[in-house]
Amino acid sequence: MIENKHIARLKELVSALPEEPGVYQFFDENDKIIYVGKAKRLKRRVASYFNKVHDCGKTNVMVKKIANIKHLVVETEEDALLLENNLIKKHQPRYNILLKDDKSYPWICIKKETYPRVFITRQLVKDGSEYFGPYTSVRMVRTLMDLIRSLYKLRTCNLKLTEDSISQGKFKVCLEYHMGNCKAPCVGKESFEDYRQTIADIKHILKGNIKTVTDFLHDKMRVLASDFKFEEAHLIKEKLDLLEKYKSKSTIVSPTIENxxxxxxxxxxxxxxxxxxxxxxxxxxxxxxxxxxxxxxxxxxxxxxxxxxxxxxxxxxxxxxxxxxxxxxxxxxxxxxxxxxxxxxxxxxxxxxxxxxxxxxxxxxxxxKIQPKKHVDRIVEGMKKDFRLQELPVHIECFDNSNIQGTIPVASCVVFRNGKPYKKDYRHFNIKTVVGANDFASMEEIIYRRYKRLLEEEKSLPQLIVIDGGKGQLGAALNALEKLDLRGKIAIVGIAKRLEEIFFPGDPYPLYLDKNSESLKVVQYLRNESHRFAITFHRQKRSKAFIVSELDEVSGIGPKTKQSLIATFKSVENIKKTSLEDLEKCIGKAKALKLWKHFN
Missing domain, CATH: 3.30.70 (Alpha-Beta Plaits)
Known part of the structure; x- marks a missing residue:
């Protein structure tokens, strides 16, 4: 149980708590709220803080600081959740989660007025107006407003329009009316009923009920067409086309799924x-x-x-x-x-x-971008914790082997500093002492050679070594470190490809990091980079070996001639198909004849 000098009084408070849904508040010695929580059963939940040591260190620290407990009983879990949310926003207790505020996101407001205005705003005013949003995309909200203004000619002025002020003729038409952007309800050129229908249509669009609007417009267009008012019917058709275009841009999932x-x-x-x-x-x-x-x-x-x-x-x-x-x-x-x-x-x-x-x-x-140091610090701190390290892994090295059935065995070492590739320190290795396909022996050789050289040159050693492979490759790497008296002095882990298991020396059970963990992402990046670097080197060696084996058989063809041939014809296959005349242009008559006779 966690020590707390107020524990006797706190236990009395807990014993009096009801087994009902509610919200509890923890206070410190200064009577300041440090935590707000909800519970299905208040007594059981609050008691759990004091009858055990918690896995989370911050929880243990918080419990030590509790000096008083208050609670509020509510009828349902839903009420408890809502009350907890509101209390956290109001008091912002130190140990509660922090909800990032979204005040800067835009909304579309339909103002509570006799002739409502529709506009974009970033402030919510509780005056009875209707707000739609928030929209995380400014482009999206502007597209919606452009659509609304294309469909409907709404007023944009802030005149206090009422039926009395309009009937008394207090206003005059403005430039927006003459430009065709407003129907001038201020002088009675648009009726109150028509304006209200327009606002109702806009609400349907903002709520996604486009079908309601299109059905209404289709009926209106048919009536106008039957009365031979074709120009007005065509204007309605243009509105329908705009709505269809907007609808086609929406992500349609399934018409059977409702709200x-x-x-x-x-x-x-x-x-x-x-x-x-x-x-x-x-x-x-x-x-x-x-x-x-x-x-x-x-x-x-x-x-x-x-x-x-x-x-x-x-x-x-x-x-x-x-x-x-x-x-x-x-x-x-x-x-x-x-x-x-x-x-x-x-x-x-x-x-x-x-x-x-x-x-x-x-x-x-x-x-x-904004705080690069903080970003790096978070990554290396996370890796230190996940990989049980004594110091921050600012310098990490990762190793991988590559060969095809034991031929042309090579290896790579990639270096990360502060969680990012440091390509200046990347190294290739030709395997020298191992014959055939033996990944374990190859790994032992390159680890030994890499750190023997760093020791001889008195260069800094990494804080973490990552081996691309499971227990076998990790064991081989440990053998190499032991020969150099470095075992236990440098942290080392192995990562297996199949299930992304992390193996530690002497631990039979692998670690499985959360797939969203930044530590796992860095190790995967290391592993993939070392694999890419090894494969690239292996391909280069294989290509070079093939070229050498084919052209070395021709007497009188030296390194410079081979270089000219490959630069001109790109491959040995192309050289074989090339005519004698083209070969002569590249390397002269005598060498061209020898080469042509050899291949033909």
């Missing part, structure tokens, strides 16, 4: 990213991603639920079905959670996961 929300999550050690997709009538009409900073090693389920609550509050979602990647222990009134396994809904979830993965990549790229 649903889709959520996916990807998390690393410090941060989680949650993606949201909104589907209406089978089309994705909205996509949004948020970033959540972890504090106490929260589970993916906790983070996903926090993301769902945050996004639903921002977008005012009313969907009755939510697609999620894994089951969650939560029930929400009139809302069903679905974990799809196949079909269109599974494809939707996969699409959402790809979106959140790209969002994470972009965030990391931005961090690497």
């Amino acid at each position: 649903i929300d889709v959520y996916s999550i990807i998390a690393d050690e410090d941060t989680a990213y949650v993606n949201f997709l909104k589907l209406v009538n089978g089309a994705i009409i909205q996509a949004h991603s948020i970033e959540i900073k972890k504090k106490l090693n929260e589970s993916e389920e906790e983070l996903l639920l926090m993301g769902i609550v945050e996004i639903r509050q921002k977008i005012f979602s009313t969907a009755k079905e939510i697609l999620i990647p894994f089951p969650v222990d939560l029930s929400m009134q009139n809302i069903g959670f679905t974990v799809p396994q196949r079909g269109d809904k599974k494809k939707l979830l996969d699409y959402s996961f790809r979106s959140v993965k790209y969002f994470r990549q972009e965030k990391l790229k931005q961090l690497a």
